Amino acid sequence: MGLCCVVEMSNCLKLTQEESSQFKSILGISDWTLNEDTLRAIIAQTLRTIPFTNIMMLTRDRRPPSREEILTDMLSMKGGPCGHYNPFMASFLTTLGFDCSLVPGWMNSVLCHIAIIVKLANKKFWIDCGNGHPYLSPLELRDGATASHAGLVYRMVKCGEKTYQIFHNHSNQGDFEVNYEFMDQPVEFNFFDQMVKSHYVEEDFGPFLTGLRLIMFPNDELFAIRNKELLTTEKGVLKKHKFSDIKELTETIDARFVNARYPMDAVFESLGWT
Secondary structure, three states: OOOOOEOOOOOOOOOOHHHHHHHHHHHOOOOOOOOHHHHHHHHHHHHHHOOEEOHHHHHOOOOOOOHHHHHHHHHOOOOEOHHHHHHHHHHHHHHOOOEEEEEEEEEOOEEEEEEEEEEEOOEEEEEOOOOOOOOOOOEEOOOOOEEEEOOEEEEEEEOOOOEEEEEEEEOOOOOOEEEEEEEOOOEOHHHHHHHHHHHHHOOOOOOOOOOOEEEEOHHHOOEEEEOOEEEEEEOOEEEEEEOOOHHHHHHHHHHHOOOOOOOHHHHHHHHOOO
């Protein structure tokens, strides 16, 4: 897993103060201090409000998003995948005074993910708002750091000088399984250009051009649509519901995501769903 384009600061999707103020208003942030509790609260509030989703990927041409499209999707509360969400959040947190970097992640030895490292006092924290099961709580960058929410327990394991793996266990069933690996090595956003392009162009590079993903955590519980199935948790216990038809799926999205106003007809056309 060699790296190129390594720099000290990785935050090149820069938000203006006006854009930052707009997002603070969306989240209801007025006062803050640079500490772990604030960081945790901002991440949780963001994932209660802005979904991880591939919807806008499906409705646009097969090409990487522009800066304007990323900002529009996030500020209109439509959300996006890791290539939207994590660079945006790193930039937003930077405007608040946090020291943020983007770092690369691999699944099955393929560079396919972006995560965030935040330096705070004498510690580092890993953040990931853009995974298929986003994480409500940061983890301190150390072997064995563990947190849980909405039925998911996730644990960090150090496996090299700067390399870490994130392990998942759902509802305390079975063993922990590795989800992805990342390196504590800051890179520029353009380090991910080819990876982001692959997500948007190649159907076999991940699931985001062949299915529907829409995930957020109202009340810190899971609300997710995975293809034609609704997944929710109550006190961490997972419930599943298969939509009877496209009409029920559309009505559920329209009712839950009023502000986003997703172009669902274009989504279904892209997926070939009728």
